[in-house]
Amino acid sequence: MKKAILAGLRWTSLRLRLVVVFGLVALTAAVSASGIAYWLNREAVLTRTQDTALGDFRQEMQNRAASLPLQPTAEELQLTAEQMARSSNPAYDVVLVDRRPDGQSIVGASDTDAFTVKDVPASLTGAVDEKQRISEGNAYPYHLFWQRIALRGKPYLVGGTKIIGGGPTGYMLTSLDKERQDLNSLAWSLGIASGLALLGSALLAQAAAGTVLKPVQRLGEAARRLGEGQLDVRLRVSGTDELADLSRTFNRTAEALEKKVADMSAREEASRRFVADMSHELRTPLTAITAVTEVLEEEQDSLDPMIAPAVQLVVSETRRLNTLVENLMEVTRFDAGTARLVLDDVDIADQITACIDARAWLDAVELDAERGIMARLDPRRLDVILANLIGNALKHGGSPVRVSVRPEGEELVIAVRDNGPGIPEDVLPHVFDRFYKASASRPRSDGSGLSLSIAMENAHIHGGDITADNAPEGGAEFVLRLPRDASRLAEDNQEGGAK
Template structure:
């Protein structure tokens, strides 16, 4: 059990409260009983001593002999209270005479405190309220053996002075027994309070534990999580509040998911519907472009700029529609990998050559580095990264390739959990569940390929001004453009986002940074063998289909 747990704190608080209450009650009870016992014994002894002193010593003359004093003291000590007696008088020649109650008695005048002797011998003024010049005085002391004693004394007018010593050891033993009993009762009360605290903590913490589990399930995207509620206390009200909150959240997420799904369907339908007229427009613009390039000059020079603008904007619109279609496939989870064995150096060369970038790109890659990837999607990633570097950083753009050991956490497990702009929290919860399904489906699989545990790293570096620090976190966001003053540009704002999605579906990642030597660096990391990522993507798509079916119900 952790020392910071609520259960332990509750037990400690209960224990401290019970201990404080038990100790306080025991202390008060002990003090009250002690005073009662001592007062009762003291009153009985003093009353008996006073009576015996008046009856025995009161009849003695003022100049009584030692033997007379001893006999009187012995008779006084035979009282039911069994105390020692010491009588004192003055001889005719003025010498003090002392006589104990027994020859072997250890009670001497030295056992009587000086203050008590002074009080006993002090003569009081006679008044109507005080008919006697001398009174009985007492004091509690301890002897040389630390035994509690009661010492009392009184003087008889025109007679001897008597002192009494009474041992309070029986009363002390009774009080010690009482103290042990109260201590045991305190310990039992502490144990009982700990048991009660444990029971109370269990009663209180069980609903809290269930609430914590439900909150974690809710955070994992299982929005149908609810708590069983019984009772009318504060914890029951908290559970009802949680259920109402979860229901409202599920309803709100369902609405957002429905709107998001409707938006995706709208984009997909719009893109699909645009393709037909766009195909016709593209055909016309190709004819116009041929006329522009014809040596005969078949187009009026006055309208040539307008024709060129139409041609360029038509191409831009075509690229935008294709990008929207690709984004829609990623969002719908229908994107597929078509794997093939690819020579990376040849693939990069073909990508650069197809776009006439050979003079602007420096390639640092050894031939023979083979990877099992989707060539079409890798071409899209490379085209976007190199094209972006040429557009914003200028030539020359350097592309380097190397192979590294895979990190401790496979990229294929990390990438699918990355949320993208436009995805709801419910989508992230679905992605987490999909990855869990993928891990369960891939458990126990063995990969005997030589590429297992290796990562392909492709760096694309330009020599431009670099990427502003405030722009770096958003370079892969959809439709994001660094310059707000240039909302219209040749790009659609989807290129890098599509490149990142293509890297994710391979089980890889893309990172953007600024080089210390100047310029921006985009680092693409892909597994040398994306077979596992393809299988995982298939499992994810099946899980997403099941989730959509459950949501549809």
């Protein structure tokens, strides 16, 4: 399903645009060519029919209408009109009109049902009756005029002329319906041809798009895999075009990135191994030094007053070094991915009380937690989180430190708020960074700068998180959110470690 959606998205992007552009170009070319062809054929067909009919009508007017007496009767006009219509090629109907000196009009028509004087446009009648000036470019006072009209829903050609030197005026009417049908057939043929051209262009565009986009799709897939961490991905390069150059550039970039990442990973692994080895090697002499300092601390009251401060300094610094080594080893386990959860059902109020009591913080911490709030967590890691958060609050914020617990659905929320000036805004984004100390805004700390980062790592391994902010009432507030049951996450961690 996901692949189909991605394919659809690819289709609606560059491929569709290429097909649309090809189609528009082909459609424009086909419509233009069809329009020009239709217009040229239309004019050729109509002009041929028109010239043939008007030429025949002019000849008939000269042969038949001109031979009538000066004042023909209606019967003579009708007979002549019928003769002209019967001999016409192409077929047309004829109306002959003769005007007497007294203004009376005599009309003769070949077929009064098909064509009468009323069917002749007034503009054509006026043009036929108008006498032209004789000049070098115009040798005759009267000319043959024509006009295309629509009569009773069909196309017709109507023409008219006047006998020069006296005689009747003749009008002819021939149908253009056959030509219209032929032109409609031509239009349909050109339309079908345009449609086939559009379809062909779409198929060609699809083939061209496939040829162009396949390398682009391969490049996109390779970039996606490279982004997912598969640094050994490479593209097959063929040809000398721009896409081939792009593939070569990608391969060189991927190769350089793989080498750089490999070098960085090697250095990082060496650094982690060095820290782990150093921490491990320090534990043995630290154990001996700790034992000696404990003896010295017990005998401190009997020592020379000049020596006692030095002994106290050695004891405190030894404890600090011991804590630093333990923290470094813990960080190393997190970095190596070997940290695991050992879950147990914990009463949160009892766990916090035990943490505070073990470190003699009962007088400096106010606990707001109901007993009976149970959670399935790693007790040791929860103790580390609480000890680091509360210890940090006591060092930098001052007592009393308020610890409150409240359940929120499937989550457990533990808030630790101190009584100090709060955390500066520029320090807040870095409080969980390793070895970060806000020495410019707080008194010098004897900590290592690892306690809060270790607390965050322990929260993450539970599937939780810690946020830091300043409380509206004053002081800094750290909020720990943990799932009330981390069993599923513990199983995932164990499976990940087995792999």
